[in-house]
Amino acid sequence: MKRVIKHKSELAGQEITFTVSEKLNKLKGKVLAPKKLADANKLLRKLKTPLPK
Amino acid sequence: MKYDVYTDIEVTDDFNVFDFISTGKNGDILKRVAFTRTEQDGVYNLALGDVDEDNEINDYAVTDNGDRNKVLATVAFIVEAYTKKFPDRWIIFRGSTEERTRLYRMAVGLHLDELSSLYEIWAYKDERLVPFTKNLKIKAFLIRRKFS
Numbered sequence: 001m002k003r004v005i006k007h008k009s010e011l012a013g014q015e016i017t018f019t020v021s022e023k024l025n026k027l028k029g030k031v032l033a034p035k036k037l038a039d040a041n042k043l044l045r046k047l048k049t050p051l052p053k
Numbered sequence: 054m055k056y057d058v059y060t061d062i063e064v065t066d067d068f069n070v071f072d073f074i075s076t077g078k079n080g081d082i083l084k085r086v087a088f089t090r091t092e093q094d095g096v097y098n099l100a101l102g103d104v105d106e107d108n109e110i111n112d113y114a115v116t117d118n119g120d121r122n123k124v125l126a127t128v129a130f131i132v133e134a135y136t137k138k139f140p141d142r143w144i145i146f147r148g149s150t151e152e153r154t155r156l157y158r159m160a161v162g163l164h165l166d167e168l169s170s171l172y173e174i175w176a177y178k179d180e181r182l183v184p185f186t187k188n189l190k191i192k193a194f195l196i197r198r199k200f201s
Contacts, residue, residue, distance in 0.1 A: 007134040011167055014058060016130050021063035027070055032087040033100030033110040040091050040098040040145050043193055049181045
């Protein structure tokens with residue numbers, strides 16, 4: 001039986017259905033979009049201000 | 054925010070990877086949104102792109118499927134659901150090109166009042182974080198759910 005998660009948007013009032021996918025679960029642990037992640041890490045390393053509390 | 058969205062989305066059970074199908078003038082195109090932990094504690098990178106033949110996210114693909122607003126609205130809803138589940142996580146996002154970052158800036162700017170009711174919205178500018186304001190030229194966004 002498929003696991004389904006419903007989410008109603010607080011901003012728009014619409015409902016979205018999320019279905020847990022065994023096929024997608026196989027991606028767990030894999031680094032996705034590694035270049036984008038590397039770019040983000042580079043920006044964060046250069047950050048001169050702390051994250052807001 | 055009254056936009057049409059894709060309402061059937063597949064997700065990993067850890068709620069970090071989301072797939073949906075963009076339907077438009079070029080057919081059905083599988084889109085993927087992924088949140089990945091960065092080196093900075095509590096900050097997660099948002100990536101959005103087409104899924105290529107190697108099952109990888111291609112965030113440089115130009116789909117031109119005629120449904121840009123619907124895709125962006127769907128991503129906004131995914132972010133809303135994600136940050137509801139993980140309210141203490143910061144999300145960093147930017148476009149893969151300057152033009153796309155500009156598009157995100159315009160989209161956030163257009164809905165800034167509504168979005169600000171839900172999120173803290175910070176801009177990465179000149180290696181500093183500053184509160185985002187409309188028309189501010191920035192490198193990236195950092196957002197987090199406001200504590201209620």
